[in-house]
Amino acid sequence: MIALSHVFGNDLVLEAGTLQTVSGTELTRQSLLRRLLTVSGNYIWQLDYGVGLPLMVGQVIAPEAMESVIQAQVQADAGVDSSQAVTVTVTDEGIGVCRCDVSYVDAGSGQQQNLSFSY
Numbered sequence: 001m002i003a004l005s006h007v008f009g010n011d012l013v014l015e016a017g018t019l020q021t022v023s024g025t026e027l028t029r030q031s032l033l034r035r036l037l038t039v040s041g042n043y044i045w046q047l048d049y050g051v052g053l054p055l056m057v058g059q060v061i062a063p064e065a066m067e068s069v070i071q072a073q074v075q076a077d078a079g080v081d082s083s084q085a086v087t088v089t090v091t092d093e094g095i096g097v098c099r100c101d102v103s104y105v106d107a108g109s110g111q112q113q114n115l116s117f118s119y
Contacts, residue, residue, distance in 0.1 A: 003027055008037045025106045025113055028079030032102070032115055035073050049073075053100075053119050061098055063090040074104055081105040093118065 005022035006012055007030055013020040022030060038050030051073050056066065067088040074086045084105035091099045102115040 001027065006030060006034075008034045025109055025111070028077070028106050028108070029113070029115060031077055031079055032074060032104075033117070035077055036070060036100075056098075057119060058096060061090075061092045061096075063092065063098075066090045066098070066100075070100065070102065074102055079107055081107045081110070 002021050002023045004012060005020040005026075035049065036051045036053050039052035039055055040050040041047050043049040051069055067090050070090070071086050071088045074080055074088070075082050080086065081104070087103045089101045091101075093099050097118055099118045100116065104113055104115070105111065106113050
């Protein structure tokens with residue numbers, strides 16, 4: 001599948017007069033970031049879509065609870081092979097910053113993928 005390339009929080013990219021597209025593992029990566037950053041209930045066609053990580057900024061860090069909800073949402077994504085294990089590690093880096101490391105198998109390629117970010 002091909003979709004418009006859109007990294008959450010950024011603009012669409014115009015390249016040589018056309019909108020940039022994305023497919024494969026990069027599409028899955030962008031979809032996962034969008035899913036993790038979207039607040040649950042804000043996507044009107046699927047109210048249970050999203051983790052809402054931005055709402056957790058400034059809250060008490062509860063790694064186990066965060067890992068559980070992130071893992072469930074990653075496994076629900078169409079680009080992730082749900083028959084394979086998804087591992088999530090949330091680490092408190094101090095001063096209210098968390099690091100999140102996600103490991104999953106891409107459904108299209110069958111390859112192990114890693115997604116890491118801080119919030």
